Amino acid sequence: MATGERGRGAAPHIGRRPETETRPAPDRLWNVIIWNDPINLMSYVTYVIQRLFGYPLHVATKLMLQVHHEGRSIVASVEREKAEYYIGRLHQYGLQATMEKGAAGS
Amino acid sequence: MRTRRGSDGSVVLSLPWIETMALRSLPDRLRHLLADPGSNAAVIRRLFPRAHADEEEEAEYRRLVGDELLRRRQDSIDAIEEALAEGEAHRTHLDVTIPPERYELWLGFVNDMRLILGTELDIRDEDWERDLPPDDPRAPDIALFQFLGWLEHNLLEASGVPMPDLSPEDIHRKE
Numbered sequence: 232m233a234t235g236e237r238g239r240g241a242a243p244h245i246g247r248r249p250e251t252e253t254r255p256a257p258d259r260l261w262n263v264i265i266w267n268d269p270i271n272l273m274s275y276v277t278y279v280i281q282r283l284f285g286y287p288l289h290v291a292t293k294l295m296l297q298v299h300h301e302g303r304s305i306v307a308s309v310e311r312e313k314a315e316y317y318i319g320r321l322h323q324y325g326l327q328a329t330m331e332k333g334a335a336g337s
Numbered sequence: 338m339r340t341r342r343g344s345d346g347s348v349v350l351s352l353p354w355i356e357t358m359a360l361r362s363l364p365d366r367l368r369h370l371l372a373d374p375g376s377n378a379a380v381i382r383r384l385f386p387r388a389h390a391d392e393e394e395e396a397e398y399r400r401l402v403g404d405e406l407l408r409r410r411q412d413s414i415d416a417i418e419e420a421l422a423e424g425e426a427h428r429t430h431l432d433v434t435i436p437p438e439r440y441e442l443w444l445g446f447v448n449d450m451r452l453i454l455g456t457e458l459d460i461r462d463e464d465w466e467r468d469l470p471p472d473d474p475r476a477p478d479i480a481l482f483q484f485l486g487w488l489e490h491n492l493l494e495a496s497g498v499p500m501p502d503l504s505p506e507d508i509h510r511k512e
Contacts, residue, residue, distance in 0.1 A: 269455070269460050269461055270451055270452055270460055271451075271452075272490065272493075273501065273503065274490065274493050274501060275448060275489060275493060277500065277501045278444075278493055278496065278498050281498055282498060288499040288500075288501065291501075292501040292503075296507060296510075300510060315398065315401065315402075318388045318398070318402075319388075319401075319402040319405065319406070322385065322386060322388070322406055323405075323406060323409050323445065324445065324448070325384070325445065325448045325449055325452050327386045328386070329387060329388055329389065329390070330389065331389075331390070
């Protein structure tokens with residue numbers, strides 16, 4: 232399996248699937264999804280995305296606005312264990328978040 | 338309310354006494370809810386949302402992280418109560434120091450209380466404040482909810498993490 236590990240803290244590129252650190256086969260990836268809700272502040276959601284995933288402000292803002300306008304956003308596609316970790320943390324922060332097995336092109 | 342950031346990364350919150358009183362009333366509310374989850378199922382569902390559509394997967398997730406999610410909330414209650422008890426009292430306000438390692442417990446508590454009140458107030462869209470009657474019987478909780486939004490905004494501004502600068506077009510763009 233090819234390893235495409237990025238350096239820690241390297242900024243992800245917009246438009247590219249975020250957080251694909253070790254690049255397992257796509258059928259082993261799980262999507263981490265944040266869902267829109269009417270109570271959480273936009274600034275709070277942007278804060279959480281920056282803190283948890285290490286994305287810079289403009290990436291976090293873009294993902295937050297996607298949640299706001301489209302109802303949901305895939306914020307990471309990672310291996311199952313890591314997805315579970317992220318979901319637990321997002322729930323700790325009070326965000327509505329689910330994980331689902333990634334489908335090609337999703 | 339004012340916030341400022343100390344040189345050691347702590348956040349100092351200056352709370353007028355009326356806001357201090359409001360804040361002091363809240364930890365018990367969360368504590369009672371956690372002690373008796375059956376008392377308000379909708380709020381508990383909002384505080385502990387699902388991770389999986391699949392029931393079996395969901396049960397496994399609960400088994401793995403359920404205790405941790407509960408413990409975190411209990412820790413946040415302790416952090417808020419301790420900080421309020423140890424605050425520095427002035428004539429008009431209380432100065433509360435939030436050290437960096439407790440900042441997220443504070444933020445999480447304030448946000449949890451917004452989720453609890455917002456769910457109890459049945460807030461379903463972003464425009465919920467527009468048509469509130471002036472004599473709404475829920476006025477005390479509405480005021481508390483708005484106060485917590487302001488407090489959360491202030492905490493975030495003092496966090497040191499950059500905040501988005503959103504235009505009205507960013508917020509209201511329709512698909």
